[in-house]
Amino acid sequence: MLPTEVPQSHPGPSALLLLQLLLPPTSAFFPNIWSLLAAPGSITHQDLTEEAALNVTLQLFLEQPPPGRPPLRLEDFLGRTLLADDLFAAYFGPGSSRRFRAALGEVSRANAAQDSLPTSRNDPDLHFDAERLGQGRARLVGALRETVVAARALDHTLARQRLGAALHALQDFYSHSNWVELGEQQPHPHLLWPRQELQNLAQVADPTCSDCEELSCPRNWLGFTLLTSGYFGTHPPKPPGCKTGPSSLHPGLQPSAKPPGRQGFLQAAGHHPSLQPELCPGHHGQHG
Numbered sequence: 001m002l003p004t005e006v007p008q009s010h011p012g013p014s015a016l017l018l019l020q021l022l023l024p025p026t027s028a029f030f031p032n033i034w035s036l037l038a039a040p041g042s043i044t045h046q047d048l049t050e051e052a053a054l055n056v057t058l059q060l061f062l063e064q065p066p067p068g069r070p071p072l073r074l075e076d077f078l079g080r081t082l083l084a085d086d087l088f089a090a091y092f093g094p095g096s097s098r099r100f101r102a103a104l105g106e107v108s109r110a111n112a113a114q115d116s117l118p119t120s121r122n123d124p125d126l127h128f129d130a131e132r133l134g135q136g137r138a139r140l141v142g143a144l145r146e147t148v149v150a151a152r153a154l155d156h157t158l159a160r161q162r163l164g165a166a167l168h169a170l171q172d173f174y175s176h177s178n179w180v181e182l183g184e185q186q187p188h189p190h191l192l193w194p195r196q197e198l199q200n201l202a203q204v205a206d207p208t209c210s211d212c213e214e215l216s217c218p219r220n221w222l223g224f225t226l227l228t229s230g231y232f233g234t235h236p237p238k239p240p241g242c243k244t245g246p247s248s249l250h251p252g253l254q255p256s257a258k259p260p261g262r263q264g265f266l267q268a269a270g271h272h273p274s275l276q277p278e279l280c281p282g283h284h285g286q287h288g
């Protein structure tokens with residue numbers, strides 16, 4: 001998960017830095033309304049962020065046994081929904097995880113805000129849209145760097161905001177690109193390592209699917225072998241030719257349910273049969 005991939009020399013300290021971000025409190029935990037409203041089986045940015053943070057925390061607690069207390073046992077947590085209270089009780093003993101949850105709420109709200117703030121919601125480079133994957137990667141790496149710099153300067157609020165932004169972009173890469181459709185099962189090896197160019201990228205002018213007149217065309221991207229992204233919004237406009245539509249690549253949809261847009265789709269959020277536009281936090285930003 002993230003801490004081992006942040007460009008740092010020692011995974012241990014960077015994991016600790018990230019954990020520190022989650023410790024001091026500044027606000028209350030905010031339940032994720034989208035997790036209740038979204039289509040069945042869908043996952044929101046907030047859900048992913050919170051689950052990943054709990055995973056990383058468990059990993060850290062396992063690696064660094066609590067001084068003067070029995071070590072945690074992985075088998076006590078396998079196959080169960082991780083809860084902050086359980087993790088903290090096992091590590092620190094009786095007490096509250098309220099401050100941790102508050103800090104995690106800051107991270108996940110900053111993540112969600114990337115879809116709702118006017119300054120960020122339409123910027124393709126913050127969402128891996130519009131065939132600008134190289135630019136998106138540069139912004140993602142920049143946000144991770146800012147996270148670490150702010151954490152080192154003990155500016156935890158800023159660090160949590162930048163971490164939320166970085167995680168949003170990271171999640172968008174996998175949901176707005178065809179990485180999964182290309183058959184990849186592992187994280188992109190160069191996404192967080194800016195020295196290596198991203199390879200095999202589709203260009204703006206490349207058609208990425210075959211034209212299709214149906215409302216939903218779940219198979220018309222097959223055979224496309226370059227890494228491509230969806231389009232969202234009007235800037236930059238979707239070029240002519242068949243381009244993958246954004247709704248098809250929404251994080252809430254499973255890979256198998258991600259048809260690309262047919263020719264002419266600009267804002268396809270409302271066109272997916274199983275997804276109402278108002279239930280699509282990724283493209284309407286009414287949440288968070």
Ligand SMILES: *[C@@H]1O[C@H](CO)[C@@H](O)[C@H](O)[C@H]1NC(C)=O
Binds near residue numbers: 048
């Ligand atoms: C959390 O860990 C579980 C078990 O390893 C894994 O199945 C799940 O995908 C992880 N979730 C995230 C968001 O990393």
